[in-house]
Amino acid sequence: MRTQVAIIGGGPSGLLLSQLLHKAGIETVVLERQTRDYVLGRIRAGVLETGFVNLMREAGVAERMDAEGFVHDGTLIAYDNEQFRIDFAKHTNNHVVVYGQTEVTRDLYNARDAMGGTVIHGVSDVELNDLTGKPYVTFTHDGQSKRLDCDFIAGCDGFHGPSRQAIPLDVRREYEKVYPFGWLGILSETPPVDDELIYANSERGFALCSMRNANLSRYYVQCSLSDSPDDWTDQAFWDELKRRIPEDAADKLITGPSIEKSIAPLRSFVTEPMRYGALFLCGDAAHIVPPTGAKGLNTAASDIHYLYTGLVQHYLHNDSNGLDTYSQKALSRIWKAERFSWWMTNLLHRFPDQSAFDIKMQRADLEFLRDNDAAQTVLAENYVGLPY
Secondary structure (H helix, E strand, O other): OEOOEEEEOOOHHHHHHHHHHHHOOOOEEEEEOOOHHHHHHOOOOOEEOHHHHHHHHHOOOOHHHHHHOEEEOEEEEEEOOEEEEEEHHHHHOOOEEEOOHHHHHHHHHHHHHHOOOEEEEOOEEEEEEOOOOOOEEEEEEOOEEEEEEOOEEEEOOOOOOHHHHOOOOOOOEEEEEEEEEEEEEEEEOOOOOOOOOEEEEOOOOOEEEEEEEOOEEEEEEEEOOOOOHHHOOHHHHHHHHHHHOOHHHHHHOOOOOEEEEEEEEEEEEEEEOOEEOOEEEOHHHOEEOOHHHOOHHHHHHHHHHHHHHHHHHHHHHOOOHHHHOHHHHHHHHHHHHHHHHHHHHHHHOOOOOOOHHHHHHHHHHHHHHHHOHHHHHHHHHHHHOOOO
């Protein structure tokens, strides 16, 4: 087979890039290790920055998002049984949209089907070859060895995929911080406790009240990395959540059986560079953020924006500047998102080695944020998304 752009990974990043390029007249083939049902079964965050929303519209896949997504003009920060609101509309004249990543992926799959896009599921033994010459990808599908020749390769295959590993160790440099706790999250068919997200700092640890739609809620509590979801009954989770959020929110909380329960470890990770020859890394293949700032899917979207515009410049205008500057542009924005996610994580969580002084500083930081318009503007600008 031959295509112009081979895309490794059929999650939302790879599918969005494929859809955008297809609409620009650029050929792609998407290779995905898992089945479509498996990809659609992943439970992920759903807070979309303005830039991501605009990319979905440009890709022609925003109809259901615009109809069903929740527009959020602010968020709530809680501590010591009190809370204050960060007004996105006031500070940025902008907003975010709450729309589940599963629904984003479903919309993109449907769009790829409607346009006859090539997405090959169930591939294995993926290898990226001759990245500084004439690139090609080899893989196994239906028990047969296959080869896909291409001009460029987009590595959208996540942290554990083969794309990043294809960059030689003497070229690649990695930066990582692992946090000493995880998030226990549950999904329940219950109405959300509030119209907006609640980020809560408590002496018992962090908590987050979020939602997917009017009758589907997503809640998290900070937990030990040694915990297992099986260690937590639904009742134990609800009891702990109530202890960590303001009393008025706890009184309004409607509980029910969980339909999904999992623990996610938290880490900050960046690899540099994000380009090697014909290979361009996107999303989790190149960087990971703790979920506190809602930046995971959104940082992948900014990568897709830079790579998509660079490929369009290359193929339609014979201009290589966008591709030549891809890594520099993407990393400049990524490190800012990493900083924001790291700051939010430090602001809202309890760390095992925190001293009494550290806790006082955390409290002072929260009070400063509560009382200072400039500090709220900084948070709002980062949360709705820095410009591309």
